[in-house]
Amino acid sequence: MSNTTVNTEDTEAQKQVFTWYHQQTLEMPSAKLDQDILTLSQTHLVDMNITRLKPVITPFWRRFPLALSSAASLVIVVGVVILNRPQVDDVVITPQELSRSAPVPQTMEPMVAAKMKAGQSEQAERRSVEAIQARSRLSAQTTAGSIEREVTAMAAVSPALPQNDSDSAPIGGNVEDKEPLAKSLQRLKVFIETRENEQALALEKMLLEKHPELAMTEEINNPKDELSHTLRAEFKMLQQQLHQAVK
Amino acid sequence: MALAIPQIHVHEHSDEQLMQRYAKGDSQAFEQLYLKHKGALYRYFVRQLGDKQLAEDLYQETWGRVIRAAVNYQASAKFSTWLYRIAHNLLIDHVRAVKPVDFIANDTDVTGLDTFEGCDQDKPDIHWQETQKSLLLKTCISLLPQVQKEAFILNIEMGFTAAVISDIAGVTLEATKSRIRYAYQSLKECVNAKWQEKGHE
Numbered sequence: 001m002s003n004t005t006v007n008t009e010d011t012e013a014q015k016q017v018f019t020w021y022h023q024q025t026l027e028m029p030s031a032k033l034d035q036d037i038l039t040l041s042q043t044h045l046v047d048m049n050i051t052r053l054k055p056v057i058t059p060f061w062r063r064f065p066l067a068l069s070s071a072a073s074l075v076i077v078v079g080v081v082i083l084n085r086p087q088v089d090d091v092v093i094t095p096q097e098l099s100r101s102a103p104v105p106q107t108m109e110p111m112v113a114a115k116m117k118a119g120q121s122e123q124a125e126r127r128s129v130e131a132i133q134a135r136s137r138l139s140a141q142t143t144a145g146s147i148e149r150e151v152t153a154m155a156a157v158s159p160a161l162p163q164n165d166s167d168s169a170p171i172g173g174n175v176e177d178k179e180p181l182a183k184s185l186q187r188l189k190v191f192i193e194t195r196e197n198e199q200a201l202a203l204e205k206m207l208l209e210k211h212p213e214l215a216m217t218e219e220i221n222n223p224k225d226e227l228s229h230t231l232r233a234e235f236k237m238l239q240q241q242l243h244q245a246v247k
Numbered sequence: 248m249a250l251a252i253p254q255i256h257v258h259e260h261s262d263e264q265l266m267q268r269y270a271k272g273d274s275q276a277f278e279q280l281y282l283k284h285k286g287a288l289y290r291y292f293v294r295q296l297g298d299k300q301l302a303e304d305l306y307q308e309t310w311g312r313v314i315r316a317a318v319n320y321q322a323s324a325k326f327s328t329w330l331y332r333i334a335h336n337l338l339i340d341h342v343r344a345v346k347p348v349d350f351i352a353n354d355t356d357v358t359g360l361d362t363f364e365g366c367d368q369d370k371p372d373i374h375w376q377e378t379q380k381s382l383l384l385k386t387c388i389s390l391l392p393q394v395q396k397e398a399f400i401l402n403i404e405m406g407f408t409a410a411v412i413s414d415i416a417g418v419t420l421e422a423t424k425s426r427i428r429y430a431y432q433s434l435k436e437c438v439n440a441k442w443q444e445k446g447h448e
Contacts, residue, residue, distance in 0.1 A: 010428055013435040020438065021403050023381035029289045033303055034281070037310045041269070041277045044314045049272060 181211060181231055188238050192245060200242050207235065262326030270317040277317075281310070284330060287404040291334055294388055294400055296341075305341060309334045327405060331415045335397070342393070380438050387437035391430055398423055399430035 061068055081088055184207055191200035208215055213228075214235045260268070260276070262283070268276035288309065292302035312333050388396060397416060401407045407415070413423040 010431065013431045017384065017431050017434045017438075018403060020377065020381040020384040023377055024385055026286060027290050027293050028286050029303070029306060033307065034285065037281060037307060037314075038278060040311060041281070041314050042274050044317070045269075045272055045274055045277075048318060 181207070185231065185234055185238065188235075188242070192238060192241050195245065197242065197246050201246070204239060204242060263322035266317060266320050266326055267322065270320055277314070280326070284327065288330065288334060290404060291331070291397075291400050292338070295338065295393070295396055297389060301341070305334070305337050309337055312337075325411075327407075328411055328415060331401060331405070331407075335415050335417075338397075380442060383438045383441045384434060387434050387441065390437065391433060394418075395426045395430040395433070398426040399434070402427050402430075 184203065188200055188203050188207070191197075191203060214232055216232070260279070262280060265276040265280045269280065289302070289306050292306050292309075293299060296302045296305070309330070313330060388399070391399065394416075398412050401412045401415065402409075409420055409423045409427060412427070413420045416423065
């Protein structure tokens with residue numbers, strides 16, 4: 001039997017069966033069954049609507065999660081800063097430092113970048129110069145302080161040094177300045193005698209800074225300044241001795 | 248027997264659109280869908296099971312599942328394919344639950360054929376012959392093997408192709424094609440044989 005014959009027979013069979021099938025009375029569900037199913041569909045719809053209408057109670061923290069997490073982060077940061085206040089104060093962030101730490105945008109012009117680099121190097125130089133000056137200042141103060149401490153110690157030990165300098169003449173008429181200046185001149189004298197030239201020079205420099213009137217050369221006619229004149233003369237003399245000793 | 252539902256143009260929207268409208272709260276959409284598919288689905292169960300009460304239970308359960316699944320329904324497949332897959336699964340579950348011998352339907356309507364035959368058999372009318380044969384067909388359908396019966400009903404009721412039926416039943420396309428072809432041939436032979444058994448040409 002060829003395929004065509006088989007197909008023709010199949011088609012005929014299908015046609016005949018199809019005709020017989022649709023001639024018969026076709027069963028249908030009862031009206032009650034229909035009604036039950038449609039009622040079920042409507043009931044389910046009402047249930048769905050009720051579920052949809054029910055307000056969904058979302059907790060406060062779920063309604064504004066971003067705002068709350070940001071606030072919490074801020075509180076933590078502020079808390080850390082407050083707890084570590086001394087450390088934070090040490091690290092002072094200046095605008096220059098901020099700009100230095102910020103990455104230079106790639107789109108920035110080369111000129112601008114060069115200017116920024118130049119500015120940064122200038123600042124670095126200035127900072128290093130300031131640091132050197134501050135260091136030298138600090139060392140000078142340290143030296144002067146040590147000299148003063150040594151002189152005081154020597155004065156306490158040496159019987160040659162006068163214990164009371166209340167008779168010493170004041171410079172500029174200030175009674176409070178008289179005693180230290182006289183004492184200082186005594187110390188300078190001791191340094192020159194003991195040939196401690198470096199310390200003597202430092203003391204001389206300090207005295208000149210403290211009392212610039214010691215460097216004055218003009219004659220003072222005021223009789224009240226006679227004592228100060230004596231002190232100035234003594235300083236001049238000691239200064240000459242010191243410079244001779246240094247040479 | 249007929250449901251008191253107003254006449255609706257059932258072809259205005261596709262099944263998938265009707266289902267989505269129902270999911271959004273349109274009860275009329277479901278009524279349209281139900282009217283369109285109720286007869287074929289009902290016969291799908293009745294013809295295969297033979298037990299009217301059981302068939303109605305499974306029929307109702309199928310629609311119940313459709314209703315419950317409406318919220319999550321996505322038109323990824325044709326609605327009719329989805330509907331009959333639900334029906335097929337329910338039927339399979341039932342077949343697994345009962346013994347296979349119980350599943351073979353005994354159509355009681357065959358007796359009607361015999362009583363009818365006695366009074367009208369002398370009429371040579373072709374229409375009468377066809378009517379008689381259509382009654383015999385009902386008996387023959389009930390005698391078909393289960394797999395052929397399902398393939399035949401899906402094909403003749405819904406006009407499903409072999410591909411769709413194979414998708415619903417979960418078998419290969421070739422197997423489905425064979426089932427459909429054998430079902431038609433068997434039914435034709437069965438009807439003719441029974442017709443001759445009754446003393447007709």
